[in-house]
Amino acid sequence: MEPFKSPMANMVFELCKPNQDISSKLKLEKDDEESLLYFAARNGVAPWLFYRINNASIKGVQFSDRVKAGLRMQYLQTLVMNQQKWKVFKELHALAAENNIQIIPLKGTALAFSLYPEEALRPMGDIDLLVPDKDIFKLRDLMLNNGAKPVHVPISKLHDQMHAHISALSWQNIMIEPHQRLFAMGSALNPSSANLFGNLKRIKNHPEISVFDDTMQAYHLITHAFKGYKMGGMRLGWLLDIALILNRHKKDSGFLKQVKNLNPKAEKQIDTIIQWSCLLLDEKNEQNLTTPFPPKEMFLAEQDPKTKHKKMVLQEIAGLPGIKNKANLLFREFFPEIQYMDHQFGKHRGIDLLKLYLKRITGRINRPDN
Numbered sequence: 001m002e003p004f005k006s007p008m009a010n011m012v013f014e015l016c017k018p019n020q021d022i023s024s025k026l027k028l029e030k031d032d033e034e035s036l037l038y039f040a041a042r043n044g045v046a047p048w049l050f051y052r053i054n055n056a057s058i059k060g061v062q063f064s065d066r067v068k069a070g071l072r073m074q075y076l077q078t079l080v081m082n083q084q085k086w087k088v089f090k091e092l093h094a095l096a097a098e099n100n101i102q103i104i105p106l107k108g109t110a111l112a113f114s115l116y117p118e119e120a121l122r123p124m125g126d127i128d129l130l131v132p133d134k135d136i137f138k139l140r141d142l143m144l145n146n147g148a149k150p151v152h153v154p155i156s157k158l159h160d161q162m163h164a165h166i167s168a169l170s171w172q173n174i175m176i177e178p179h180q181r182l183f184a185m186g187s188a189l190n191p192s193s194a195n196l197f198g199n200l201k202r203i204k205n206h207p208e209i210s211v212f213d214d215t216m217q218a219y220h221l222i223t224h225a226f227k228g229y230k231m232g233g234m235r236l237g238w239l240l241d242i243a244l245i246l247n248r249h250k251k252d253s254g255f256l257k258q259v260k261n262l263n264p265k266a267e268k269q270i271d272t273i274i275q276w277s278c279l280l281l282d283e284k285n286e287q288n289l290t291t292p293f294p295p296k297e298m299f300l301a302e303q304d305p306k307t308k309h310k311k312m313v314l315q316e317i318a319g320l321p322g323i324k325n326k327a328n329l330l331f332r333e334f335f336p337e338i339q340y341m342d343h344q345f346g347k348h349r350g351i352d353l354l355k356l357y358l359k360r361i362t363g364r365i366n367r368p369d370n
Contacts, residue, residue, distance in 0.1 A: 003293040008032040037070040044237030046074035079120035104130040110211040126175040136180040153343035156332035186319030233302035242277040
């Protein structure tokens, strides 16, 4: 099944398949070379393509020196950046351990060193980490006392308590997002009954560090991808992450059930992403998708993200426990705390501050990400 209308995008998709030899039937037009390099880099799979081209059984297919050089550059850049970020994470992990705070790397920070055959094959992005809810602000203060700087000012203190993660910090020039939960407290994707710190395994080459076991890892990656889709964007790299985990358990008939049991209410969302990811595991997969595969445009840029973000925020507020929490969080969406307004728009007081609030509500000034 060819998921895209674009031959170039379909070629990238085919090259990503972990179990399939690269076929000589794949033809890349010279005019598409730059587009392929951009599409692969944008989707976080350029290092994986470099690895596949250099390690797979290539049945006569030829790639130009320009394409090979571009993919190699992405591979080397990812290697250097991942090593730098992993060093920072390990230092933070040691600092937290000295203060009896448990932290778990999430998403790319965990996957680059635990899922892929080489550490340069999965770009890490920001450092996402999970911290027990009771220790989240203890870790923040510990980081601030050791040279970290706030990247953002939260809309309100309540937002930091209710969101998936507190406001990001910059430490050694790396952005770090400490999470107290996988999703916002009011999100239907948040597995409220799951023991997040009870589903762990050690990284083989870094036994002092734990990551989610494959069941919890698959759940988090699948639901994170679905959230991205609902926000108007997708990444081929997300589907590849999931496909690689599913591939590990292709002979385990109960694996997917275990994943779904973490949050039965999200079964439809989980099934959607699993179907899309499985297209990377079976070239003859002609199943009828319950949700059409996203168009190429969603893999290049988020589509209408502001509108979709507002809708998701309202849904998450509606899902919060307690009327007081709902009312307070909704109020702060329209009237952020003064520290946030000062940080984003400069210091205003009295009538000027009220006018600024009204302009923000009516959309006459931009609402920066919080």
